[in-house]
Amino acid sequence: MRRLRRRIARTVKPIGLALLMAGPLAAQEFTGLARLDADESAVIDRRGGGVEIELALSQAVPWRVFTLDAPRRLVLDFSEVDWAGADPAALLSADNAGPVRLGQARPGWSRLVLDLAAPMSVDSAGMRVEGQGARLTVILSPVSEADFAATARAQDPAGTALPPPVAEAPGPLVVAIDAGHGGVDPGAMREGLVEAELMLRLARETADAINRTGTMRAVLTRDADAFVPLTERMTIARAAGADLLLSLHADALEEDEASGGSVYTLSAEALDRASSRMVERHQRGDLLGGVDLSRQDDRVATALMDLARLDTAPQSERLAQALVAALETAGAHLNSRPRRSAPLAVLNAADFPSVLVEVGFLSNAGDRARLTNPTSRARIVAGLVSGLSAWAAEEAARAPLRRR
Ligand SMILES: [Zn+2]
Known part of the structure; x- marks a missing residue:
């Protein structure tokens, strides 16, 4: 931090x-x-x-x-x-x-x-x-x-022997963009649309928009239709010096009424059915690739992650709020309950601020149309980028207070 x-x-x-x-x-x-x-x-x-x-x-x-x-x-x-x-x-x-x-x-x-x-x-x-x-x-x-x-x-x-030089504000904010699923794990599929493919396209578009800001730099945890295990995604993000992580998903429910985007932060339990379903689906996704998440949860790692989260949880919360507000301003379609929390593996693995953005539901015809339409996708991208900027500015304003 x-x-x-x-x-x-x-x-x-x-x-x-x-x-x-x-x-x-x-x-x-x-x-x-x-x-x-x-x-x-x-x-x-x-x-x-x-x-x-x-x-x-x-x-x-x-x-x-x-x-x-x-x-x-x-x-x-x-x-x-x-x-x-x-x-x-x-x-x-x-x-x-x-x-x-x-x-x-x-x-x-x-x-x-x-x-x-x-x-x-x-x-x-x-x-x-x-x-x-x-x-x-x-x-x-x-x-x-x-x-x-x-x-x-x-x-x-x-x-004499020079000490290491002082480096101040060394560069842009590094944003890890995590396109959900990929390869043997396609994620949700409806009407010929595949979550893994849609999220890769959205991740690339979001990364391009982030890189155009000049104040932020994006890194993709996968840039192909390939299965990348969770631990490897985190390694990629850390190696790039990620300051935060955005995981992008568009899942499907059995019924088609639910629509619109929502932003998840980590919590110990899922409090509603859509969130529980989200957890179920995404645990299964990782097991598909042969990674058993429960084994990584040894007690030392858990204790260290708990410590990291004391710092990151409030930042993730503010990030989620900034994203919801900016997506709304940008005209992206949001769910009636856009702020959610659940014990999601990807958020559990990140030791920097992280959120999972469910950009819509593949089970909903309106969302399918929005995710395949470049103009609607541009609204989502604009909302994500301006939410990130707003959050970064807010965190910067907080930093001097913390130092005192
Ligand atoms: Zn997903």
């Missing part, structure tokens, strides 16, 4: 926290070279003797900031920024600091050095993602000589 909060909390953090968060997210996630947009970057004075540094980059990169004494200067290291074409003199519009120097600290590390006219320390420093790019803001405030000496580094760490 720390990972999710870091990804979606695109706020400027106090520098102490930013340095503490130097974690295993190292350069391998950011192999491309970022470019500086000099027109959107500047070093300016702040009232009261401080300085503000704003740097616009073509992408987020790991970075760190520190001050050095004798002479007094601020150092920003990046892994890695292409300074080509940037004029250091043009960046500077400040009297409290300067000049700016741009260069390389050592291979793989780009460096900006700013001489300070007076003792200052870093008040705040943060990189936030903006569209495809990123913006770094560093604010310096005047301090006493003694305070400067206390916060400045004794020596330049470029000459």
Whole structure:
């Protein structure tokens, strides 16, 4: 969950926290070279003797900031920024600091050095993602000589063993899209329609729409009509760094009155007949492929999952609510009871926020028409994508509160 909060909390953090968060997210996630947009970057004075540094980059990169004494200067290291074409003199519009120097600290590390006219320390420093790019803001405030000496580094760490770089807001929210069933497990079948095929098409359309947002990235747990066991689906999602999982289904009931979409979260028991049927069908689906779910539920795994769920259950709940609201706004047809919960295996296996979206019932003629009609499907896709965005924004707004 720390990972999710870091990804979606695109706020400027106090520098102490930013340095503490130097974690295993190292350069391998950011192999491309970022470019500086000099027109959107500047070093300016702040009232009261401080300085503000704003740097616009073509992408987020790991970075760190520190001050050095004798002479007094601020150092920003990046892994890695292409300074080509940037004029250091043009960046500077400040009297409290300067000049700016741009260069390389050592291979793989780009460096900006700013001489300070007076003792200052870093008040705040943060990189936030903006569209495809990123913006770094560093604010310096005047301090006493003694305070400067206390916060400045004794020596330049470029000459010593470098700690892992600080990575802030490293990239888009990763959404795992799980097309239900597949291969030997076709799911529901009615009137020549097959749940597994319809869900794969819907999953691909949803993934394309997610990838077009620029703020989210989709990964499919299957991208073919093949049977993929539940454990493998989860492995695919985790390996991609999934922040959440959407499982897509369109099942069938014996009678055809039930119609419209509903969103499931995990619960210990199914409280109505449609939910019970959902559980039955989806347990059978996995047994078809030779996976006995009951054996995976050893006590250690269960205890660990319970711990993970303390964190993810409220997030999954908010995700389900955001999706229902957005599907409704987008004009997608919803069930009269669109919020449901049941002990579904796929939700039980996810250690990140997860919901199962029953986009409609193959047993209903109206839903069959809607799921095969591109315009109706586009409403579902639009609802899912805007629900995800709304949820991400809500979680980001919550993150600073949690940190206090
Ligand atoms: Zn299904």
